[in-house]
Structure formats: C-alpha cells, structure tokens
Amino acid sequence: MISVAARTFTRRSPVLIVAAAGLLTAGWCADLSAGDLPAHEATLYAGASFVHTKFDHDWGIGSNASIVDVDDEDQGYKVLIGWRPVRWFALEASHADLGGASSHTSIVCVAAVGFPCPTELSAEVRSTQLAALGFWPLGDFDLFARLGANYWDADAKIADGPVTIARGSDDDVDVVYGAGAQYRYARLALRLEYERITLGDSDANSVSLGVTYSF
Numbered sequence: 001m002i003s004v005a006a007r008t009f010t011r012r013s014p015v016l017i018v019a020a021a022g023l024l025t026a027g028w029c030a031d032l033s034a035g036d037l038p039a040h041e042a043t044l045y046a047g048a049s050f051v052h053t054k055f056d057h058d059w060g061i062g063s064n065a066s067i068v069d070v071d072d073e074d075q076g077y078k079v080l081i082g083w084r085p086v087r088w089f090a091l092e093a094s095h096a097d098l099g100g101a102s103s104h105t106s107i108v109c110v111a112a113v114g115f116p117c118p119t120e121l122s123a124e125v126r127s128t129q130l131a132a133l134g135f136w137p138l139g140d141f142d143l144f145a146r147l148g149a150n151y152w153d154a155d156a157k158i159a160d161g162p163v164t165i166a167r168g169s170d171d172d173v174d175v176v177y178g179a180g181a182q183y184r185y186a187r188l189a190l191r192l193e194y195e196r197i198t199l200g201d202s203d204a205n206s207v208s209l210g211v212t213y214s215f
Contacts, residue, residue, distance in 0.1 A: 043085050049078040049191065049210025053098040055125075056203045074099025078208055082133070090133040092146075098197070098204060100124035123156040125204065127197055129176050142182050142189075150176035152199050174198035178206075187214045 055072045080094035102122035131148025153171035157164050180193030188211060195206040 043083055043214075044081075045084065045189075045212045045214040046081045047079070047189075047191065047210055047212030049080075049193075049208040051076045051078050051096055051098065051206055051208045053125075053197075053204050053206045055101045055199075056205070072101040072103075074101065078210065080212070082212070084133075084135075084214075087137050088135050090135065092129075092131050092133055092148075094127075094129045094131075096127045096129075096206075098125045098127055098206065117160045120159045120161070121156070122159070123154050125152060125154045125199065127152045127176070131176060140184050142184065144180055144182070146176065146178045146180070146193070146195065148176050150174050150197055152197070154199070170200065172200050174200065182212070188212070189214075 052075050053073065055074075076097040076099040078094055078096035080092055082090050082092035084090035100123050102120065104120055128151045129148050131146045133144050133146050136143040151171070151173050154169065156168045156170075158166045175198045176195055178193060178195035180191060182189045182191040191208075191210050191212060193208050193210075195208070197204040197206055
C-alpha cells in the first residue's frame with residue numbers, strides 16, 4: 001500500500017483464490033441448463049452496501065520507535081452495478097471507500113518552530129473493481145464467488161496533531177476475490193459478502209452488507 005516510513009505487510013492467502021475459482025466453476029456446472037433469468041429477475045442490477053474493513057499491516061518507522069494505538073479497522077460504503085444474463089454468471093463493476101488506518105508513534109521529541117514531531121500516521125483507501133461472479137442458485141438464495149481486478153488508490157500522511165508534516169499517495173491494479181450469499185425477493189436482494197482485497201504488498205479483509213435492485 002503506501003510507504004509511510006517503511007511498512008512490512010502480511011502474506012496473502014492463495015487458498016481463498018482457489019476456493020473462489022472453484023465456486024465459480026461449481027455455479028457454472030450446477031446451473032448451466034437453467035438458461036435465462038425469469039422476467040422479474042432482469043439482467044441489470046444496481047446496489048449499495050455498508051462495508052467494514054480490516055487492514056493487514058505492520059508499520060515500521062525505524063529501530064528507535066514503534067507504532068502504538070493502531071486503529072486498523074474502519075467503515076465505509078460500496079456502490080455497484082451488474083449484468084447477470086444467466087443464473088450462474090454475472091459481471092459487476094463497483095467502487096468502494098474502504099475507510100483507512102491510523103496510529104500514533106512512540107517518538108518523544110521537542111518540536112521546534114517549523115519542525116513538528118512525526119507522532120501520527122494515517123492512510124485512506126479506495127477501491128474500484130471489475131469482477132466476474134459465479135452463482136449457485138438454491139431456491140430464493142444464491143451462493144456466489146467473486147474474482148476480478150481491483151484498481152486501488154490511497155492517500156497517506158504523517159502529522160503532529162493538526163499539523164501535517166508530509167503527504168504521500170499510491171495506486172495500482174491488483175486482485176480481488178471473495179464469496180458471499182444473497183436472498184432474493186422479487187427485484188430486491190439482500191447480500192452479505194466477504195472480500196480479500198490486495199493492495200500492493202498489503203491486504204484488506206472486507207465484510208459488506210447491502211441491497212441490490214434488478215431493473
């Protein structure tokens with residue numbers, strides 16, 4: 001993600017990628033004969049979700065200081081639009097504000113005029129995705145898996161209270177994968193989903209609860 005001093009991030013989990021790809025295939029095989037969706041389940045849909053994100057990171061700032069009071073969980077939102085031409089498959093584009101992470105340092109110094117102490121670190125992250133979803137319909141319920149591309153951008157800063165010492169930004173394209181379930185009622189669907197979002201050398205674990213509406 002952002003290089004604020006120096007960060008060492010946690011490893012990724014390739015097992016979940018394999019599981020997501022497996023559910024995509026399972027949904028295709030289980031419902032290949034289902035054909036087009038009925039009229040009340042139109043192919044275009046849009047939705048919005050509440051998002052809770054936990055960021056995996058270890059912020060290092062040198063051998064003589066450490067990070068304390070880390071707040072690595074935050075809330076945000078996601079908006080999406082999708083195209084589901086058949087029961088077992090959909091393409092979905094989304095944008096999410098994942099919130100951010102912040103912390104204080106153990107640095108003790110006396111701030112001189114024009115030279116404040118770097119006592120706070122923070123970063124805000126956003127994600128724009130294009131993903132394929134594989135569905136496994138079970139009556140009014142759907143299980144689904146997600147696999148796609150994630151364009152993320154982040155803004156970071158080092159500060160001393162209200163005084164900003166330095167700012168930085170970063171962006172890249174990485175992988176997103178996950179799984180979830182939804183309950184459909186007429187044109188509405190209530191959706192619960194978990195996503196693993198790669199952010200450069202970092203990762204974010206996101207859980208969202210939201211609603212979609214089919215047009």
